Amino acid sequence: MANTLVVAELHEGKVRKSTLSSITFARQVGGSFSILVLGAGATAAAAEVTGFGASKVLVVDDASLKDYVCERFSPTIAAVAKGGFDTVVVTASSYGKDLAPRVAARLGAGYAPDISGVHVDGNKRVYRRPMFAGNAYGTCEVQTPVHVVSARQTEFTAAEPSGGASPIENVTIAAPDAAAARVEFVSLEQGKSERPDLGEARVVVSGGRALKEQFAQVLDPLANLLGAAVGASRAACDAGFAPAELQVGQTGRVVAPTLYLAIGISGAIQHLAGMKGSKTIVAINKDGDAPIFQVADYGLVADLFTAVPELVSELKRTVA
Amino acid sequence: MKILVPLKRVADPDNANKIKVTAGKVDTTGLEFKPNPFDEYAVETALRLTENGANTKARIGEVVVVTFGPKEVETTLRGALATGADRAIRVDVTDDALDGDLVARALKAIVEKEAPDLVLIGKQQVEGDSNQVGQLLAEYLGWPQATFAGSIKSEADKALLVSREVDGGTLNLKVTLPAVVSVDLRIVSPHGAKSMHTAATHAYPEGVRFAALMAIMAAKKKPLVEMKLADLVGDASLKVTYGTAELPPPRKAGIKVKSVAELVEKLRTEAKVL
Numbered sequence: 001m002a003n004t005l006v007v008a009e010l011h012e013g014k015v016r017k018s019t020l021s022s023i024t025f026a027r028q029v030g031g032s033f034s035i036l037v038l039g040a041g042a043t044a045a046a047a048e049v050t051g052f053g054a055s056k057v058l059v060v061d062d063a064s065l066k067d068y069v070c071e072r073f074s075p076t077i078a079a080v081a082k083g084g085f086d087t088v089v090v091t092a093s094s095y096g097k098d099l100a101p102r103v104a105a106r107l108g109a110g111y112a113p114d115i116s117g118v119h120v121d122g123n124k125r126v127y128r129r130p131m132f133a134g135n136a137y138g139t140c141e142v143q144t145p146v147h148v149v150s151a152r153q154t155e156f157t158a159a160e161p162s163g164g165a166s167p168i169e170n171v172t173i174a175a176p177d178a179a180a181a182r183v184e185f186v187s188l189e190q191g192k193s194e195r196p197d198l199g200e201a202r203v204v205v206s207g208g209r210a211l212k213e214q215f216a217q218v219l220d221p222l223a224n225l226l227g228a229a230v231g232a233s234r235a236a237c238d239a240g241f242a243p244a245e246l247q248v249g250q251t252g253r254v255v256a257p258t259l260y261l262a263i264g265i266s267g268a269i270q271h272l273a274g275m276k277g278s279k280t281i282v283a284i285n286k287d288g289d290a291p292i293f294q295v296a297d298y299g300l301v302a303d304l305f306t307a308v309p310e311l312v313s314e315l316k317r318t319v320a
Numbered sequence: 321m322k323i324l325v326p327l328k329r330v331a332d333p334d335n336a337n338k339i340k341v342t343a344g345k346v347d348t349t350g351l352e353f354k355p356n357p358f359d360e361y362a363v364e365t366a367l368r369l370t371e372n373g374a375n376t377k378a379r380i381g382e383v384v385v386v387t388f389g390p391k392e393v394e395t396t397l398r399g400a401l402a403t404g405a406d407r408a409i410r411v412d413v414t415d416d417a418l419d420g421d422l423v424a425r426a427l428k429a430i431v432e433k434e435a436p437d438l439v440l441i442g443k444q445q446v447e448g449d450s451n452q453v454g455q456l457l458a459e460y461l462g463w464p465q466a467t468f469a470g471s472i473k474s475e476a477d478k479a480l481l482v483s484r485e486v487d488g489g490t491l492n493l494k495v496t497l498p499a500v501v502s503v504d505l506r507i508v509s510p511h512g513a514k515s516m517h518t519a520a521t522h523a524y525p526e527g528v529r530f531a532a533l534m535a536i537m538a539a540k541k542k543p544l545v546e547m548k549l550a551d552l553v554g555d556a557s558l559k560v561t562y563g564t565a566e567l568p569p570p571r572k573a574g575i576k577v578k579s580v581a582e583l584v585e586k587l588r589t590e591a592k593v594l
Binding site for chain 2: 098188268307310318
């Protein structure tokens with residue numbers, strides 16, 4: 001029977017919702033699972049994940065883990081994994097992607113990166129993952145006794161609590177990697193926003209270079225009305241019309257909301273790689289031949305500077 | 321500063337939507353091959369870190385490029401040599417005999433021979449999209465890592481200030497060399513990466529540099545050595561093996577709506593997402 005270690009991701013003292021996707025992965029694999037919550041303040045955060053059916057919630061609460069540095073986190077994760085786990089899963093966020101290979105190397109384990117699905121057939125487990133910017137899916141098998149996996153938040157729906165109360169157990173921090181002495185956390189700069197996180201929003205309103213300096217002026221009313229996160233194309237970020245952390249695509253975030261509105265985005269392959277999994281895609285673009293229309297469920301060929309304000313008033317007018 | 325840059329040749333990413341799957345294998349027939357874009361950014365970064373931006377002809381240090389593949393991937397190495405890299409290494413092997421872990425273990429052996437101060441690598445190669453070799457290599461070497469770098473500043477070639485592009489913002493790290501740094505696309509912006517020799521005010525042209533014809537000719541004479549995988553790693557077994565590939569499920573064909581009113585109507589009653 002499988003025994004999976006789910007590595008929780010903390011953000012400002014709270015468990016990130018992305019962690020719930022890793023729990024879903026662990027449930028799909030079957031057997032039992034435990035959740036490792038590590039970071040400064042992990043003790044308080046651990047209470048958030050005791051209701052998901054984990055055998056244990058393991059806590060490493062240490063001041064040296066206040067800021068994320070891979071070389072300080074990976075030794076403890078590997079040490080805990082050695083206590084009887086055959087699978088380690090972390091969500092394929094920038095945190096998980098940085099961390100998971102280093103944990104795998106410490107464990108001598110094979111690593112299945114950025115998986116979108118898992119198929120369990122007796123003792124055999126096949127991972128499915130997007131490749132070629134999402135234009136093909138590969139299947140892979142890990143040949144080592146221990147598997148390390150990063151799971152796409154967009155493909156594993158957030159786990160619902162299952163009741164019960166997993167026991168919390170404190171675990172001692174492992175010695176940091178020798179390399180930790182040569183890496184120093186300097187700062188974390190984050191965009192301040194009242195909007196939902198791009199990776200978690202039900203609706204994403206995304207804009208391209210065509211919005212020019214009016215990027216926020218045009219998109220904000222629509223995003224506010226829909227309670228949406230705001231995204232951007234590479235071109236809009238490169239031109240300075242939107243901050244880099246809004247970028248959706250191969251560089252930037254992978255999103256799969258219920259509704260994705262692409263406003264003035266042409267639809268480069270690198271952008272499509274980050275949003276093709278969205279349930280309903282709407283494209284508004286002046287150029288009727290733009291590649292974005294090939295993936296859009298609903299396309300409107302129009303000037304966005306008139307169409308978007310019109311969309312805002314139509315939504316307000318027809319509100320039930 | 322001496323920098324090692326691993327490179328990979330990939331099917332033209334701008335035509336990735338034209339790939340086919342034949343008999344369960346990805347079929348890139350008819351596509352052109354190009355250097356992996358993120359690796360090209362790594363080469364450009366290596367060049368910027370080993371020069372004064374005011375005189376990009378003179379190398380201050382050394383840039384060594386390495387790739388894994390059959391003879392024909394040498395064109396990728398020659399391309400990097402033409403833009404300014406000094407030497408090249410090709411490890412003779414085919415892709416199906418490799419996984420990310422084996423590449424990292426082979427690179428470790430090369431690093432131990434070459435003793436660079438820095439390994440610069442693309443954050444992912446855009447065929448497998450695995451995003452793992454830099455991190456694996458760092459662990460195998462016991463070196464610090466800084467992944468998804470959007471900017472790098474050299475501190476007297478002893479340490480690097482690296483801005484990592486992370487979800488929701490930027491995480492700044494200072495790594496003492498030797499280290500492994502994986503790069504993201506903004507590293508090739510005008511102020512993305514600069515050496516200690518380059519003026520803080522210097523602005524590079526956006527993107528990667530192109531080779532002049534003379535440089536392409538000269539690159540043919542630069543040293544390129546071949547290595548055998550067996551000379552680098554004793555155990556060439558794979559930790560991850562790939563089976564059948566398939567195309568993504570097709571999306572239902574979309575429609576064009578004529579007006580904003582029709583769009584809202586469809587979103588409400590048909591897609592039911594409002």
